[in-house]
Amino acid sequence: MNTVITMRIAMRALIRNKTRSLLTALGIIIGIAAVIAVVAVGQGASVTMQKQISSMGNNLVMIFPGSSRSGGFHGGMGTTQTLTADDGDAILRECPLVRAVSPLVRAGAQCIFRENNWATSILGVNVQYQDVRSWDIASGSFFTEADLRSASRVCVLGKTVATQLFQGDEPIGQTIRIKNMPFRVIGVMAVKGSAAWGQDQDDTIIAPWTTVRRVLQNSAFDNVNQLILSLASMEVLPQAKQEITGILRQRHRLSSGADDDFTITDMTEVTQMMTQVSRLMTLLLTVIASISLMVGGIGIMNIMLVAVSERTREIGLRLAVGARRRDILMQFLVEAVVLSGAGGLIGIAVGVSAANILAKINNWPVVISPGAVLLALGFSAGIGIFFGFYPAVRAARLNPIESLRRE
C-alpha cells in the first residue's frame, strides 16, 4: 500500500475526530511553540545584547573618580574630583595597551532651535571619543583639536536630537541655543540605537569637553566625570588595568598604603550577567518545552490506543481482505505521525507569532532560523513515531477472526 494513500486514510481518520485530534495535538503544539519562541527570543536577545555591547565601543574600559573600596561598595565612585583630562593623556602616552582615551563631562541642558525645544544631555569629550565608541558621523564633521584648545562653541548632534530640533531641516551650519548660549552645529552622528540598559544613545549632544566645562558649567578646573578608553584587545585587560593603576597612583601621588582614588570598570561583568540570565531563561523554557512534548507524546499514544480499540473491526476487515501486518502498522504509525506533525506545524505557527509579539514588545529583532523550524518539525514527527509505535504494533498483532467478531 503506498504512502500517499496511507496518508490520506490517516488524514481522514483524524479529521473525522476533529476535536479529539486537536486536543491530542495540543501538548505538541504548546511544546513546539515554546521551543520555537525560546530559540527565536533567545537568539534575538543575544543578537541585541551583542549589538548593544559592541555599540558601547571596542574593548571598552571606564575609569571613574573615587574609590570603590572606601565607604562600602562603589560608595566613593564619582564623588571625588580627582580625575582629569591630563590623566587620560598620560595613560595614552605611557600605556601602549591603550588605543584611545577620551574624558567625559556630562551636563544636562535645554536646547532650542527656533520654536523647537528639547531637553537632553550634553557630552563633553575629546576628538578620540569617536574612535573609542566606534561611532561614525553621518553628516558634517566632528570637532577638531583646535576647537578643543579654544573651547569653541561647536556641537555634533545625536540623531534623536537632530530630529527633535530640526524636524527634517538641515541642521549643519545652523546655530542652536544650549542653556541660552549659541552653539554652531557642525555635524550629526550616525544612529547608535539603545544601550544595554535601554537608554537612547542618540538622545545626546556632543561637544568639546573644554567647552562644556568652561562655558556650560562655568568652571576653571579640568576634572572630568569619567575617562573612557579603548584597549587594543580584551585579552590585555588585566595587564592594562595594572599599568593604568600604576600610572594614576603615581600621578595622584598616593602613598603605598592608600586606597586608589579611582575605579576601573569594564563591560565583562555586564556581559557575563546578561549571558547568564539568558542562559537560565533558555534552560527553564527548554525544560517546560520538553515536559510539554513528553506529555503531548503520551497523549498521542493514549489516543492511538483508543483508536486501535475503536477500529478493531476495521483492522480485522482489512486483514481479511489481504492487508499484511506491516500495512496495518504503517496505517496507525502514519496516523500518529500526521497527528504530531500537524501539531508541530501549528506549534511552529504559534511559536513564530509569539516570538514576533515578544520581539515587538522588547524591541528585539526576530531571529527565526530555518534550522530550528526544521528541527522542531523533525522532532514532532519523531515523537509521533516514538509514541505511535506501540499502539501501531498492537494493531498489527491483532488476530483477524477475533477482530472481526468484536462489536
Place this chain on the structure above:
Amino acid sequence: MEEVDVPALNGVSLDIAAGEFVAIMGHSGSGKSTLLNLLGCLDQPDSGRYVLGGQEVAGLGPDDLAGIRNRKIGFVFQNFNLLPRTTALENVELPLYYGPPIRGAARRERARSLLVRLGLGDRLMHHPGQLSGGQQQRVAIARALVNHPPLILADEPTGNLDSKSADDIMALFQELNREGITLVMVTHEPDIARYAKRTITMKDGMIV
C-alpha cells in the same frame, strides 16, 4: 482456572472441487464458522493439512496468508462488515489497496463497473448507513469479487436479510457460480441451502 483444549473441528476431511457451490449446515456451535475460517486462511489448523488450489497452506506465515486472502478468496459476512462513513465505491476498492499496485483511475473503474453490474450504479457515493441491508450485502459481494478470486466464502450471508433480498443474493451467487467461481456458504436455513449444488452437514466439529 485451567484452560481446556476443546477441538472445534475434529477429523474433518473435505474435498471441494473448483466450480462447486457448497452449503454448510449444522447446529450452532457445530464448527461451521471455524471450518470456513480455515478455508479462508483466516485461521490455521493446529494439526492437519489444507491444500488450496494445489498450494499447501498449513504452516504459512501471516503475511503469506494475507496474500492468499487478497488474491484467491473473497469474503462475505453476515453483518456485511463495510467500513462506516466510507462510500460504497471506496469499500469495494479496499482489497485493491493491498494487492499489486494499480493506478487510482483503474482502481475506481474496476470498483465502479462491479457495482454497476450488481445494480448499484446509482449508489456509488452512498455510505453504508444510507443503504438497505440487501444493498449493503451487494456492496460487500462486489468487494469480495473485485480481485477476481476463484473462491468466495460466505458465513450466513443472508442471516440479516429479508427473504426477498436473500433470494436476490442467492440468485447472484448462482450466477457467479455459473461463471466458474467456487462458492462455500454457511447457512442455517434449508431454503437458502437449496440454492447450492451440494450440502454438507456438521455436528460437534465433524462432518456427518
